[in-house]
Amino acid sequence: MCMNCILDARVLMDGGEWDLITNIFARAVDVHTTGIATNVKLLLKLIQEHNGASTNDDRKMQRIAGMITILDDVKSRIEKSQSARKRLAELRRCNTELRPSRSPRDKKHQEAVTSTDDNERLRKQLSTSLAARKSLEIMCSSLGKEKEIMACELARKVSELNEMEELVSDLKAQNDTLLTKLQSHAAEHKEKKTIAGDAQGNAALQDRNKVLSEQLLNSLDSYRSLKRKYKDAKKGNSEIRKTMEEIGVEVIAGIERIRSFRQRMASSKDQPADIEEEISALEQMFQRFNMKISKHEEQNNERAKPKAEISASSKPPVLA
Numbered sequence: 119m120c121m122n123c124i125l126d127a128r129v130l131m132d133g134g135e136w137d138l139i140t141n142i143f144a145r146a147v148d149v150h151t152t153g154i155a156t157n158v159k160l161l162l163k164l165i166q167e168h169n170g171a172s173t174n175d176d177r178k179m180q181r182i183a184g185m186i187t188i189l190d191d192v193k194s195r196i197e198k199s200q201s202a203r204k205r206l207a208e209l210r211r212c213n214t215e216l217r218p219s220r221s222p223r224d225k226k227h228q229e230a231v232t233s234t235d236d237n238e239r240l241r242k243q244l245s246t247s248l249a250a251r252k253s254l255e256i257m258c259s260s261l262g263k264e265k266e267i268m269a270c271e272l273a274r275k276v277s278e279l280n281e282m283e284e285l286v287s288d289l290k291a292q293n294d295t296l297l298t299k300l301q302s303h304a305a306e307h308k309e310k311k312t313i314a315g316d317a318q319g320n321a322a323l324q325d326r327n328k329v330l331s332e333q334l335l336n337s338l339d340s341y342r343s344l345k346r347k348y349k350d351a352k353k354g355n356s357e358i359r360k361t362m363e364e365i366g367v368e369v370i371a372g373i374e375r376i377r378s379f380r381q382r383m384a385s386s387k388d389q390p391a392d393i394e395e396e397i398s399a400l401e402q403m404f405q406r407f408n409m410k411i412s413k414h415e416e417q418n419n420e421r422a423k424p425k426a427e428i429s430a431s432s433k434p435p436v437l438a
Contacts, residue, residue, distance in 0.1 A: 154192050154195050154196060154246075154250075154397065155246045155249050155250050155253075157188050157191055157192045157195070158192070158249075158250055158253045158254075159249070159253055160188055161185060161188045161189070161192075162253050162256055162257055162260075164181050164184055164185050164188070165185070165257065165260055166260060167181060168181050168182070168185075169260055169263060169264060169267075182412060185408060186408075189401070189404075189405060189408075192401060193401065196394060196397065196398055196401070244383060247379075247383050248383070250397065251376060251379065251380055251383070254372075254376050254400060255376065257404065258369060258372060258373055258376070261365065261369050261407060262369065264365075264411065265362060265365060265366065265369070268358060268361075268362050269362070271358070272355060272358055272359065272362075275351060275354070275355050275358075276355070278351065279348065279351055279352065279355075282344060282347065282348050282351070283348070285344065286341060286344055286345070286348070289337055289340060289341050289344070290341070292337060293334065293337050293338070293341070296330055296333055296334050296337065297334065299330060300327065300330045300331070300334070303323060303326060303327055303330065304327065306323070307320065307323040307324075307327070310323070361410060361413075364410070365407065365410060368403065368406065368407065371403075372400070372403050372404075375396075375399070375400065375403075376400075379396050379400075
């Protein structure tokens, strides 16, 4: 039914009107491609602001939501561009001419106009692709900076783990001191009981022993808590290291893909469908980068604990 309507429309209009319709569809595709390049620039700007923002920035979630919205808009524009190309292909599908053939002069003139339009369209696509390539190169450099930031964060976590190990060793030493004092007080209590049998002194020693026992239990609980936190931090560091390795592999693959894409654009042999497929693959790759970065930030927020609170909860008071 659709092909019959196209044939009827082509019969009713002359060659100039038919070429005008095909040029309108081609310009619609160029508009979508230009909009995609603009959205990529805006996405790059948001990522740079996100990397330069502090950890306590209130607009962090808003920027992330804006990035997701821009990615959805780019996806919809690519789908619209593909549908426009599909409709243009459907309009050019039928090569049957129901009217008498034109003169060779008209054909040459029409071919020259079509060639000029195609060259202009390819020139616009080339400029848009070059702008997108520059944006992608800047994006890859920002990912390299993000990798350096993650390495610094990992080094900071390692130093915190070393401090926690020192704190655990201090707690063990305090526990040994408390146990020695408890044993000495028990021996003194037994000796005084056998020698004097003073009831008031016995009550004071019992209270002191009770306090020391409670301190020992609190120290043991703090030691167990620190041990659990140490295991959690160690597990988190292994996950961060694994994520960094995955991002490094994907960044290298993305750079190779961009270089190949630049070489093919320089040769001007790729069709628009191949260009759109390459842009779609690059978009999916950066979406995966964004998901991994967001997941890493959520894990850091969940594991973030004030260091002063850990030290205060882990050091019990020691009686002289």
